[in-house]
Amino acid sequence: MSNTYDVIIIGSGPGGYVTAVRSAQLGFKTAIVEREHLGGICLNWGCIPTKALLRSAEILHFSEHADSYGLKLEGKVTADIQAVVQRSRGVSARLNGGVGFLMKKNKVDVIWGEAKLTKAAKGGAPAEIVVGKPSKKPMEPQHPAPKKTLGEGTYQAKHVIVATGARPRLLPGIEPDGKLIWTYFEAMVPQEQPKSMVVMGSGAIGIEFASFYNALGVDVTVVELMPNIMPVEDAEISGLARKQLEKAGLKIITEAKVTKVDKAASSITAHVETKDGKTQAITADRLISAVGVQGNIENLGLEALGVKTDRGCVVIDGYGKTNVEGIYAIGDVAGPPMLAHKAEHEGVICIEKIAGVPGVHPTDKNMIPGCTYCDPQVASVGLTEAAAKEAGYDIRVGRFQFGANGKAIALGEDQGLIKTIFDKKTGQLLGAHMVGAEVTELIQGFVVAMNLETTEEELMHTIFPHPTLSEMMKESVLDAYGRALNA
Known part of the structure; x- marks a missing residue:
């Protein structure tokens, strides 16, 4: 050969x-x-095994809320971390x-x-x-x-x-050791489930693992240097995601950094400095370093x-x-x-x-979509509202809440938002941003639209099936032009 x-x-x-x-x-x-x-x-x-982990967490979450769907489960459903x-x-x-x-x-x-x-x-x-x-x-x-x-x-x-x-990118002095300080490698195959955890970084990797472990009952604290979690996302979407994550039990500290980590035999103490110069010590079983790659x-x-x-x-x-x-x-x-x-x-x-x-x-x-598979999911493509304004566009912004969509209500997933951003002058779709159930599956519709240079008029005349979550995409477009039909 x-x-x-x-x-x-x-x-x-x-x-x-x-x-x-x-x-x-x-x-x-x-x-x-x-x-x-x-x-x-x-x-x-990475992508694939983490989604398998998150699926297990999702099933556990549904089982814990079975009564919300008129169902009764005999006995408590628990996570077997080794089987997961x-x-x-x-x-x-x-x-x-x-x-x-x-x-x-x-x-x-x-x-x-x-x-x-x-x-x-x-x-x-x-x-x-x-x-x-x-x-x-x-x-x-x-x-x-x-x-x-x-x-x-x-x-x-x-x-x-x-x-x-x-x-994984490593920070000097906080290098992963495979035991107490983890990268996503160790976080994916824990030998046992920790009771508490600090996650350093709230990008897609950090927030997905934070969401996963939180769903399993771990006491999770996320530390993020920037003002918003998932910093690349639209600020409004990020804020809504944060509210839901915190409601689910996550503790989130923004505009803060881990300056030092002390190790004990089976725990760590992270020293967290906030923007006002104050420092607090957080002791946990494990720390995940998710500060980029x-x-x-x-x-x-x-x-x-x-x-x-x-x-x-x-x-x-x-x-x-x-x-x-x-x-x-x-x-x-x-x-x-x-x-x-x-x-x-x-x-x-x-x-x-x-x-x-x-x-x-x-x-x-600009046409590359981004997806974060936490609960709630986050997905986006194109310019954020802030970036569009910074680029000099005169914009129209449309919003549609999950709570006004029949399919979302039927699914018991009525918390979320779809946001669209248009160039007021040309009708060009500049960006789309979503938070809520299954938005990682919805975002491709706007990606296709942007690649085809679809205008607001063409989107408004597209027939979306009912009842579906995708209807919210059209309603968001309609809202940008004061024509929303269901809100």
Whole structure:
């Protein structure tokens, strides 16, 4: 088997494996290099297993409120943390095997090991990659690799796409130890359920784990540096989410930071400093550090080849191309927003541009939706109200409450809001922001509308099915123009 390829992709996360599939579809001889597990962090330790955990928490929540639906349960339903974790790991294992199947189906070679770029493509000569033994051991036994796998050696490719993802950002002096101070890795597979917890950071990762553990009955305190939780979200939506999370039992401290953590044998004490300079000590069984992630750019040979990086990420254009011929980057390693669906889209755009597919457009980050799967869910796309005003737009804002929607009331999920922002001059939909039940499934409707450059008039004349939660999307649009029918 020749070690020369048209395309080699380093990393098999959502960006990497999807790009490999599309590359093979376009007729390229393709290989993918993976050092740890097919599917990357998202499938094995991120997006997918966390949703399995949150589903267990959701079922527990419903069981605890069965009487609200006219149901009686004999005995108390409790969480078996080991069984909850086992289910989550089983979901990941199933999908991990699915990625292996996709590689085999699309005739993509899997090279098992750790890659380092040693030569860039130049003057028609291919780039060179040396693959060695992985320096990092998997956190759990590796699921069976596809039969057609290669290993250590030197490989060549005309095009090399770096898709190595990211890892948790560490704060000096508060480094995770795997026992008392956790990253999302340890938080996903606890050996036992803690009674209390401090979560440092309220982005998607932090707030999802806070929501999960709170639903299990853990006493959770969230500490956030910014004025609002989920700081990238619209302030109004963030505020409503905070009220519901606090009503559910979460303790939230904003405009504050953890300055020091003292460790005891089986607990931590977090010293929290607020904006007024006051400090309080919070003792808990565990602390989760969720202060962001940073790109995996080290030990790839990028610096030696002159690949430009900035703040821990590879610098690319709208098509994934770096400043060095034949080298590209996609996904988390190429910078924010660090989302799996952004990585997949960037990968497809990158390889289609390489192949010369007509009509390929650069990635528009304003069209990338964001979702947080806490309870209540939060989802958004485009500009927030504040960002739209800052950009100079004269705007119209529409709002529609879940409490005025028949389906939401029937579901017992009448707390939430859908908010839309339009350019008053053109009717362009600038942004959409939601908090409430199943909004992570609703947001795609506004993403499609924005990509099609749909105006307010077209949205108002679209027929939405009844009774559905999606009707609120149309009502929010109508409200922006003073035409709401059910509020």
